[in-house]
Amino acid sequence: MDYAEQQSQAASPSPLAHAGQLAFWLDMNPDMPISATPLAKPAPTALPGLGEPGRHVADALAEGYFQAGPIIPRSHAGKLAQVIGGLVQRGIPPVFCMVYDAFWQMFAPLDPVLRQLLGERYQMMPTDIWAWHVAPQENATGWGPHRDLHHPQAVGADGRPRILNIWLPLTDVSPLNACMYVLPQNLDRSLGPEGEQIELELGDWQNVRALPVPAGAPLGWNTHVLHWSGRSSARARQPRISVGIYFHNRDCDLHEINPDTARTGFSSLDFGPGLQLPFEARLQAIAGAIYMYNRRIPGDFPETWEHIFQFARQYRRN
Numbered sequence: 001m002d003y004a005e006q007q008s009q010a011a012s013p014s015p016l017a018h019a020g021q022l023a024f025w026l027d028m029n030p031d032m033p034i035s036a037t038p039l040a041k042p043a044p045t046a047l048p049g050l051g052e053p054g055r056h057v058a059d060a061l062a063e064g065y066f067q068a069g070p071i072i073p074r075s076h077a078g079k080l081a082q083v084i085g086g087l088v089q090r091g092i093p094p095v096f097c098m099v100y101d102a103f104w105q106m107f108a109p110l111d112p113v114l115r116q117l118l119g120e121r122y123q124m125m126p127t128d129i130w131a132w133h134v135a136p137q138e139n140a141t142g143w144g145p146h147r148d149l150h151h152p153q154a155v156g157a158d159g160r161p162r163i164l165n166i167w168l169p170l171t172d173v174s175p176l177n178a179c180m181y182v183l184p185q186n187l188d189r190s191l192g193p194e195g196e197q198i199e200l201e202l203g204d205w206q207n208v209r210a211l212p213v214p215a216g217a218p219l220g221w222n223t224h225v226l227h228w229s230g231r232s233s234a235r236a237r238q239p240r241i242s243v244g245i246y247f248h249n250r251d252c253d254l255h256e257i258n259p260d261t262a263r264t265g266f267s268s269l270d271f272g273p274g275l276q277l278p279f280e281a282r283l284q285a286i287a288g289a290i291y292m293y294n295r296r297i298p299g300d301f302p303e304t305w306e307h308i309f310q311f312a313r314q315y316r317r318n
Contacts, residue, residue: 014307015091020315022279025099029083036278038101039108039271045076046109049217053112056220060117061159064185064225070216071109071168077215080106081170081241084133091304093297094131095289097243099282103131104275107166107245110218114271117161117220118249123268125254126277127288128246134178134229136236142178142229143296148246149223150191153257161222162252168219169242174212177236180219183208183226190226247271262291265317287315 018024025034049069050056056066070077080102084094097103114122134140154163173179183190187207190200210230211219221227232240248254248268255263266288269275277285290297290312298305 012303014310015304016307016311019096019311020283028086029100032083032100032102034099034279034282035101036276037274038104038277039273039275043072043102043105043108045072045106047071047073047216050109050112053116056113057116060113060161060164060220060222062186064188065182065219065221065227066113067211067213068110068113068218068220070214071218072106072216074215076102076106077170081215084131084170084241084243085239088133091301091307093290093301093308094133094241094243095129095286095293097131098129098286098289099279103243104277106168106216106243107218107271110166110220111272113220114164114166114247117164118247121270121272122247122249123252124245124247124271125263125268126266126281126285127263127292128254129244129285129289130293131243132229132240134232134240136177136232136234136239138232138234140178140232142180142240145226145228147191147224147226148221149258151223151257153252154223163223163246163248163254164220165223165244165246166218166220167242167244169213169217169240170215171238171241172213172215173240173242174236175210175230176233177238177240178230178232179213179240180211181208181228181230182211182221185222185225188226191224260292262288262316264288283315284317287312288317291316 022034047070049071051069056068059066084097087094087096132142134142148165155161189204190198192198290308297308301308
């Protein structure tokens with residue numbers, strides 16, 4: 001970048017210059033409420049996509065992950081996907097969708113499964129959120145192969161997760177637009193009994209499962225499961241748009257087992273009707289999330305990443 005380009009970028013207005021004003025977000029999406037208690041009212045758009053919750057619990061315990069049917073209607077998922085698409089067009093990361101109540105409410109129908117896996121009054125850390133917009137083009141990907149947190153306390157001695165990552169797509173997802181892939185934990189030979197990494201052999205890759213899902217159909221996995229996003233393609237008909245939240249049981253202290261300064265000033269909250277997340281707290285949570293997951297922001301938002309990091313510095317809790 002030459003001097004003129006640097007000056008032009010420096011002089012460009014920030015898309016987040018008015019992010020601290022409630023009216024900025026309501027004007028952008030007038031039909032998306034922002035309240036202090038996003039779960040106070042049940043989501044009117046919930047679908048009975050869970051079927052029998054016990055089946056998903058059994059899958060999670062046996063293989064480390066579960067896959068459910070749609071829990072929100074396709075029309076509502078499309079509406080939420082449009083919100084994220086609008087943010088990206090403005091140079092604003094998808095995670096800012098979490099200023100709106102609807103993006104918290106859409107996880108509420110998972111309550112029967114979460115209660116069985118994590119116990120009553122399970123919790124979430126407000127900063128442990130993210131959202132993705134993977135463009136329908138060859139060079140676009142989500143995150144590569146990883147385990148969210150390979151810590152012995154992240155999964156109980158009985159195999160029951162203490163932390164669960166819930167990933168909810170808002171568009172139809174297939175191998176052509178970067179669906180998720182998992183190596184079921186019962187077939188995973190890459191992790192030794194003491195946590196050591198063991199190189200997989202060619203035949204092991206036959207155990208990997210692609211997880212194409214329709215819009216609104218959640219996936220969940222424990223933090224030991226090896227998983228990743230595929231690569232999108234020019235043959236994709238739409239972007240892969242999705243949102244994720246970590247949930248955990250009440251006796252799991254994330255500050256202890258996974259310390260991160262991005263969580264400074266935050267405590268875990270019960271995920272239920274009494275959840276208190278006023279507007280200012282959501283901005284602070286989003287700032288924390290950006291500190292936690294910032295590696296790809298400069299590449300994904302080359303024209304606005306400096307403004308994004310400026311927002312994070314301004315709103316991060318100390």
